[in-house]
Amino acid sequence: MQKSSFAVAVVMLSRAVYAVNWYNVSPAYPFLVTRFPYQAQYIWMLFAVFLIGAGIFQVPAGMVAAKIGSRKTAFTGLTLMGVSASAIYFSDSLFFIIVLRFLTGVSAAFFFSSAVSVLGYLQPEKIRRNMGIYNGSFAFGAGIGILPYSFFINYSGWRLALTLGGVATLAVAIAGILIVPDGGDVTAISRKAVARRMFDRYIWLISAGMGGYYSLNFVLGEYFKPYMLQAGFGNFDSAVIASLTLFLGLAGALFTGLFSRIHPVKQVVSIIIILSLIDFAMIFYNLYLFLFIAIINGVLNVAVFSKEYLLVMIHEPEKPMIALDLGLLNSIQLTIGGVFSALFGISLDLFGYHFSWILICIISLSTLPLFVYSLRSKSSSPALR
Secondary structure, three states, X not given: OHHHHHHHHHHHXXXXXXXXXXXXXXXXXXXXXXXXXXXXXXXXXXXXXXXXXXXXXXXXXXXXXXHHOHHHHHHHHHHHHHHHHHHHHHOOOHHHHHHHHHHHHHHHHHHHHHHHHHHHHHOHHHHHHHHHHHHHHHHHHHHHHHHHHHHHHHHHOHHHHHHHHHHHHHHHHHHHHHHOOOOOOOOOOOHHHHHHHHOOHHHHHHHHHHHHHHHHHHHHHHHHHHHHXXXXXXXXXXXXXXXXXXXXXXXXXXXXXXXXXXXXXXXHHHHHHHHHHHHHHHHOOOHHHHHHHHHHHHHHHHHHHHHHHHHHHHHOOOHHHHHHHHHHHHHHHHHHHHHHHHHHHHHHHHHOHHHHHHHHHHHHHHOHHHHHHHHHOOOOOHHHO
């Protein structure tokens, strides 16, 4: 038990460091605009291509995990993420950095769902609790990518700061390879089995239904601080408030169990509607309003995603195929998130922040009916009780 707990802790640490590389580009945004003034209109691509890379490679990653095991797949992906993030140090071209961000996203695809599968075999009896902590660890790492990085980048420069995130990821990947045991979760994959999952209507509807909110959640995390800076707020206030949308996910993970008594359709739909409507208020320049928006988003978003992942895990009867199912789930919603993130970036360049915030909030609400429809067909499942 003690050994498995230590291995779980390493997976959680890996999840946190992995998240740093998602969000540490956000505080570098104004520095990149200064460094590449003639290509500033393309900087939004740093956010979008990461999601697209992570999205389109989730399914191949799930297939690899079923063939070679989730542990090998997860920590190979984490190693490659560390390499691609570290390589930013040697780049003096914005377009090369964009390519590296795409490769970092591709590497991330091999870690996420495989690491969830690792948690499943390390402590199957605690998977509900560990799923909340797993998502909370992501939120904590993402918060580090916003708040400490805002000051670290000021001190060391954006290039060194982003590179050190990659080096830290490499170190944790090596620790995972040495410490986390193999689960023997390998299976022969037939084309028929893959096709059955690739065209699973339930997973497609859940993923597409959550795609709009995923986009809002990602855009809020990446653009909150740059938005506050351009609105005239100081670096400290902007960094602290923006990081709360992420840091407080760890606190939210501790309360995830309180939501278990609520029917998941009502739970997820209610939270997404509440957050989407509240986030419309981003168009008003008020420090205390921004603080409220950050806190409520930070606390509640973990409950949404934790329940979503659990619904898919319980839906799958064959454990070696969980990584593939979660890979498909993430592939769909990450790709949707990447497309809408790109749309937000283009809208930002053309119309400014106010219109863009309103647009992304409407998008978050617009896909939600698909989620409701998917879960109605599963209303008798134990996962929904």
